[in-house]
Amino acid sequence: MRREVYDYWIRFVDQNEQTGSKRWPVLYDAVSSVGSAVVIIFLIFSFAFRAVGVIGNSMLPTLRDSDWLAVTSINFNIKRNDIVIITQPNDLNEPLVKRVIGLSGDVVDINFETHEVFINGQRLDEPFINSPTAVSSDVEFPLTVPKGHLFVMGDNRNSSLDSRSSIVGFIDERYVLGVAKARLYPFGDFKLK
Numbered sequence: 001m002r003r004e005v006y007d008y009w010i011r012f013v014d015q016n017e018q019t020g021s022k023r024w025p026v027l028y029d030a031v032s033s034v035g036s037a038v039v040i041i042f043l044i045f046s047f048a049f050r051a052v053g054v055i056g057n058s059m060l061p062t063l064r065d066s067d068w069l070a071v072t073s074i075n076f077n078i079k080r081n082d083i084v085i086i087t088q089p090n091d092l093n094e095p096l097v098k099r100v101i102g103l104s105g106d107v108v109d110i111n112f113e114t115h116e117v118f119i120n121g122q123r124l125d126e127p128f129i130n131s132p133t134a135v136s137s138d139v140e141f142p143l144t145v146p147k148g149h150l151f152v153m154g155d156n157r158n159s160s161l162d163s164r165s166s167i168v169g170f171i172d173e174r175y176v177l178g179v180a181k182a183r184l185y186p187f188g189d190f191k192l193k
Contacts, residue, residue, distance in 0.1 A: 048074060050177070051184055052085050054097050058154030058161065059083070060130045062192060063097065068185035069192075073178035078103070078150065080119070081128075083192060086152070088175035091167050095177065098162055099128070102151030104173070109142035110164070117153075118142075130156040137165035148173050 054067040062083070063069070071085050078084060078100055086096040102108040102119055109118040115132030117124045135158045145151045149170040154160025162168050183189055 048072065049181070052095070052097070052177070052180070055094060058156050058159060059097055059099070060156040060159075062099075062128050062155045063183075066185075067183055069097075069180040070182045070184050071178035071180050076179045078173065078176060078179060083180040084150070084152065084171075085177040085180065086171050086175055087177050088171055092161070096152075096162075096168065097180070098152035098154055098160075098171075100150050101153050101163070102145045104145055104147050104149060106145045106151070107142050108145060108151050110136070112136045128155050131158055133157040135164075139164050139166060139169075146170055150176070 049070045050073050052069050052071045054063045054065060054069065057065055069083075069085075080100055080103060082100045084098060084100055086098060088096075090096070101117065101124070106119050107121070109121075110116070110133055111118070112134055115134055117126065117133055133153075143151075149172055151163045152168075152171055153162040153164065163170060180192055183192060
């Protein structure tokens with residue numbers, strides 16, 4: 001009986017040593033893969049992209065309060081209709097998320113009676129807005145966007161504090177943190193319109 005227990009114990013230890021020695025490389029590979037993925041994601045979001053949260057509803061219906069965006073923060077060219085993150089100091093003391101309407105040198109005109117926005121005499125097609133532009137502020141139109149600046153507005157035109165107000169005014173391009181490229185959250189709707 002003792003011999004049988006001894007033989008059983010030896011077989012048990014041998015099996016565990018063999019099985020255990022096979023588990024470590026698999027476990028090491030799994031940990032190494034996860035660790036590498038975390039480092040790569042960290043590097044991408046540290047240097048190429050930033051994650052930025054949306055505060056407020058000034059960009060409805062395109063963006064909602066608490067959406068998260070992937071924003072490219074290096075080597076970006078700002079184009080009309082881009083959604084940008086603005087860090088220019090303002091009375092709100094918070095970054096702004098707005099759509100670029102006018103670029104440096106553009107003449108911007110808004111007819112608040114017909115709800116039309118014109119850039120350099122051409123009426124803009126704006127399928128992304130929540131409602132027609134009906135609310136003005138203290139800025140007089142038409143106006144010319146100064147060199148190195150942008151004219152921005154929210155997609156929720158009648159509930160957006162933007163370049164139509166002297167509180168925000170023209171945006172110095174040096175204060176553009178980046179251009180939004182994709183929606184990170186909520187999941188499933190990554191595309192920006």
